[in-house]
Amino acid sequence: MTSAGELLHRYSGAMVQVFGQPQLVLASGHGCWVTDVDGKRYLDLLSGIAVNALGHGHPALVQAVTKQAEQAIHISNFFTSEPAVLLAERLLTLAQAPAGSGVFFANSGAEAIEAAIKLSRRTGRSRLIALESSFHGRTTGALALTHKAAYREPFEPLIPEVTFVPPDDADALRAAVDDTTAALFIEPIQGEAGVRELSADYLRLARELTSRHGALLVFDEIQTGIGRTGHWFAHQAADVLPDAMTLAKGLAGGVPIGALVTFGGDVTTLLGAGHHGSTFGGNPLACAAGLAVLDTIEREDLLGNARTVGALLDTLAVPGVSTTRGRGLLRAIELSGIPAPAAMAAAREAGFIVNAVTPTALRLAPPLILTQAELQTFIDALPEILGVAAGPA
Template sequence: MSGQHAEAPGEHGGAGLERGRVDLQRYEHSLMGTYGQPMRVLARGEGSWVWDADGNRYLDLLGGIAVNALGHAHPAWVAAIAHQAATLSHTSNFFATEPQIRLAERLLELAQAPPGSRVFFANSGTEANEAAFKMARKTGKRTVIALDEGFHGRSMGALSMTGKESIRAPFTPLLERVVFVPRDDTDALHAAVTEAGEDLAAVIVEPIQGESGVRPLAHAFLAAARELTLQHEALLIMDEVQTGVARTGAWFAHQLHGIRPDVMTLAKGLGGGFPIGAVVAFGERAGALLAKGDHGTTFGGNPLAAAAALATLDVIEEEGLLAHAKALGEHLRTALGAIDGVVEVRGEGLMLGIGLSAAVSADVARAAVEAGFIVNPPSPDTIRLVPALTLTRPEADLFVAWMADHGSRIVREAS
């Protein structure tokens, strides 16, 4: 397993940030302000550690937002990309390549997909969800049910299914006939399905809502969504962009529930840091929805991205990272849950939301970065951990110790 350094990260107060400060000014003058002020300028990474432009070291517990499944610069991943780049990096989809075919076969196998199942490759989670939305429309029906607080991306189709008013509002009108229901509200789901009637094309859910604060859906709600979509011959779309590819200790989070969707979207961890997205359509009907001319993308599934993804899946298997994610997640859940000011730890495997007793997650995250730990606050009272699946227990315990001391103090002072 990579990332074996376990000495304490440094305290990074005001000193030692000169180069980064200059670079951030250059950033501000050359990039759009879509992300606000970045926290640091990062220069390199190894395992679960990254270094900023001034040489300060941080333990990366955000993993590029659940992307760097193998940590930074895993040798097998680097070698696979280098080899593929030197062999054949891009062809267009007028041609097929061995890595692309192998990756599709591998995903179907890991998802235990039945005969007739098919994969479409995209370049991001947003694009995977756009394709899924088009599949819903190709059923010939139009109504899509999505969840309040759900996040599926920011292109117009994906945004139309995203239940966050603040990011939708500037771009209305969005696509018609997307109906939102509250998470885990089975009655509201029933009512929306009844209202849609024969027009119900799809229900889209994240098995664990990531961007709204790591909120797992109740099994009963997922089971109801499965049953209702089957009854109405509608698609159950599971957005596993964040939960997929071993993040939760299973290859895909729906496997933890024993509930198979008709369509699953993937991205983030799939490429281990190389951009790639995928749509897995289960069974003959879903597998055939998008036909020749219905969809496409220049880069989708190019051999370089496919080689990076295959290397990621290989390492996850070879290093036993499914079991490791599960065990380390359980350890973190217990250790963090015992800290004063932590009211609950939500999630599965290495997708964890630390629920705080006060709405100070932004302060805690800022202090953590100053102390050399990269975490993020997806909601006012939640700290999210989505680290590399290769994170070691001693590394994880460095953050537990900081949280028990400094993090806890910030929460308690605000409570």
């Protein structure tokens, strides 16, 4: 097999450099472990940024994709398929969506957000509200809702009339939502901000204010959905029902898919024939993969596993760690005096894949099949990892 060094050199000559230099060249994966082209194994505690919900090579997902590939991979949006209908019905049931609700399938989280923006336009209003520190995607519509200046500024002007408010600030939210608001977009846990969870009271206030002013409440569950937090969807812990929800990442376990879920007939009928579309969206292969993921999460009680395994990080007592936060298997380890990028590099050298999500925090979003024993190997190695990252005393 070609070496990592050679492949990385060829990468720099063949790829648009939007990602910079890749950290590794991976060749294969099994369970929660991946192997690079030079034969080194790593415990994957990031799972493709919360995508590989069943880890790598899970038999249920492999069998579902193989079977569907033998039947039909793509049929276009002129037609539908049994996997698409079944997956839509299953999502509506898991979301506890009322009669008249619906699903639009896309290919990514950003596309799901774009669909939600178009949904909001159909209210007859155009003003959108998002939160500071938000991340909703890189396409131009989604980027308008993403707060980070470094992502936004090279591509301005973006969609106008977007107001950003501080997260978990009730007074600021009350001041922002009014009768001109089309939609409020919220991540129940802000992943790219460093895994920062919004309070249940804040989510309930968001529901109250948007209902009072006739605006749509959109929960971005792209990273937090599909069991990652120990609930099917993170907002369910607050017992709040949105008007719309966006999904992607873990939904098909690594096969590209996105979804907009609309709640209730008044919202669902805002989009009609010709208002939106996707050539690849809802293809039978992706939907069959999605069904396999949902079936496996339920059959193997991976919601319970996410809660049980993630709880090992609740009381992490390691020098150099100031605190941990998050829910289920979406976690952040906040460091004290140690740069997160250095800790990420040291972890990688030690055989663990994690993400320096902020300059001071490591993000963990491992497969939902991760065992306590596997996570304990990382916890045991963490003191040495942080010692290396801290440098000479």
